Amino acid sequence: MAPEEAKKEQKWINEQLCVPMAHTCNLYCVYCQNPPTGAPASKVETTAAIKKKRIKAVSLEGAGEPTVSRDFFDWIAALKTAGVRNFMLSTNAVALADPKFCRRVEKAVDYFTVNFPATDPETYMKATRSVKFTSAVKGLENLKTLGAEHKLRLFHIIFKGNYRSLPLFADWVIRNHPGLAFVNFTFVRNSGRVNDSKDIVPRYRDAEPFLKLALAKLKIKGVKAVVQNIPLCRLRNFEGFSFEFQRWRRGDQVLEAGIMEKAENPACGRCPLEPACCGARTDYLKIHGNKELISSGKKLGSIRPEAF
Numbered sequence: 001m002a003p004e005e006a007k008k009e010q011k012w013i014n015e016q017l018c019v020p021m022a023h024t025c026n027l028y029c030v031y032c033q034n035p036p037t038g039a040p041a042s043k044v045e046t047t048a049a050i051k052k053k054r055i056k057a058v059s060l061e062g063a064g065e066p067t068v069s070r071d072f073f074d075w076i077a078a079l080k081t082a083g084v085r086n087f088m089l090s091t092n093a094v095a096l097a098d099p100k101f102c103r104r105v106e107k108a109v110d111y112f113t114v115n116f117p118a119t120d121p122e123t124y125m126k127a128t129r130s131v132k133f134t135s136a137v138k139g140l141e142n143l144k145t146l147g148a149e150h151k152l153r154l155f156h157i158i159f160k161g162n163y164r165s166l167p168l169f170a171d172w173v174i175r176n177h178p179g180l181a182f183v184n185f186t187f188v189r190n191s192g193r194v195n196d197s198k199d200i201v202p203r204y205r206d207a208e209p210f211l212k213l214a215l216a217k218l219k220i221k222g223v224k225a226v227v228q229n230i231p232l233c234r235l236r237n238f239e240g241f242s243f244e245f246q247r248w249r250r251g252d253q254v255l256e257a258g259i260m261e262k263a264e265n266p267a268c269g270r271c272p273l274e275p276a277c278c279g280a281r282t283d284y285l286k287i288h289g290n291k292e293l294i295s296s297g298k299k300l301g302s303i304r305p306e307a308f
């Protein structure tokens with residue numbers, strides 16, 4: 001993609017509005033932060049508000065999987081009529097296994113964020129409680145066949161059932177989707193279905209070595225990656241991959257809107273990295289305590305951001 005085009009794309013991605021049109025799901029992820037309610041959003045009210053605010057870019061998401069809503073394409077049509085020009089879709093890719101449906105979606109959507117927690121059926125089952133691994137893989141392959149791999153961000157939630165496989169996940173991406181936009185590793189949040197479970201939320205320090213190996217593998221092969229919701233002191237020498245650090249560098253609020261604030265910690269109070277760090281949240285500390293947070297001797301200016 002030409003630099004000018006990439007700049008335009010980054011601009012609308014940064015400015016997009018979330019449209020919570022999903023209300024049911026074809027998976028049942030153990031770590032789901034925002035489980036389906038079964039109550040659909042009002043298309044009329046949503047599109048009227050979007051028209052009034054002159055919103056030009058949206059992300060289709062919500063409590064559930066957007067592609068299983070029967071009126072998925074009606075939503076897109078209504079949003080286009082309201083003036084929306086760019087669409088991002090947050091999906092688990094299962095429905096994209098149907099090539100005809102995938103082609104239609106690919107034509108309508110500019111960017112895909114795919115929740116993909118595993119590269120083997122067993123781990124996928126642990127994460128999603130479903131046997132739809134093959135369909136999700138097929139959905140990703142269909143996007144690739146359509147030439148849309150560069151429009152793909154793989155969203156990999158790190159939880160207790162997959163953290164040891166992070167390097168294998170990196171190998172799989174390198175082998176199968178080296179042309180994707182980037183991989184987003186996000187540490188599971190203790191909310192929604194997680195419900196204070198130590199069986200779902202690992203300790204940062206347990207996931208750390210596996211995550212670093214995965215990041216190193218991807219970097220060597222030129223595949224971009226970011227890490228979300230892991231404190232900078234648990235990314236020592238890999239701090240430049242931190243999504244929150246990248247946000248701080250470009251002058252944005254470190255935590256995205258709607259994300260729970262970081263908890264106060266004695267170590268953070270004397271840490272020079274605090275302004276650019278996501279810290280730990282109270283929901284994590286409730287399970288594992290704060291012993292893993294260690295004030296850094298580094299200066300923020302000495303951290304080199306990774307390509308993202």
Ligand code: SF4
Nearest residue numbers: 025027028029032064
């Ligand atoms: S995390 Fe996403 S794919 Fe999984 S159950 Fe929740 S809404 Fe569905």
Ligand code: SF4
Nearest residue numbers: 231233268271274277
């Ligand atoms: S001590 Fe606190 S502020 Fe410093 S890197 Fe760790 S979590 Fe972030």
